[in-house]
Amino acid sequence: MPRKGRMKLFERILKRLKEKGPMSFEELRRELAGVKKRILKAALTKMMKAGLIELKDGKYYPKQ
Numbered sequence: 001m002p003r004k005g006r007m008k009l010f011e012r013i014l015k016r017l018k019e020k021g022p023m024s025f026e027e028l029r030r031e032l033a034g035v036k037k038r039i040l041k042a043a044l045t046k047m048m049k050a051g052l053i054e055l056k057d058g059k060y061y062p063k064q
Helices: 003-020 025-031 037-050
Strands: 053-056 059-062
Touching: 003 025, 003 037, 003 053, 003 059, 025 037, 037 053
Parallel strands: none
Antiparallel strands: 053 059
């Protein structure tokens, strides 16, 4: 995935988490229809490593 596309995906994920609150992987997958499972999983992992989101009790939370 090109860098520009990855950043757009990161922005979409953060926007959804901030608007709707904590979400599980499956909820995020439904919200971001059209994004392949492996792409979403890789994006979430990279976002956690960068400190943008965190995983607690099976739900992703945006970091404040």
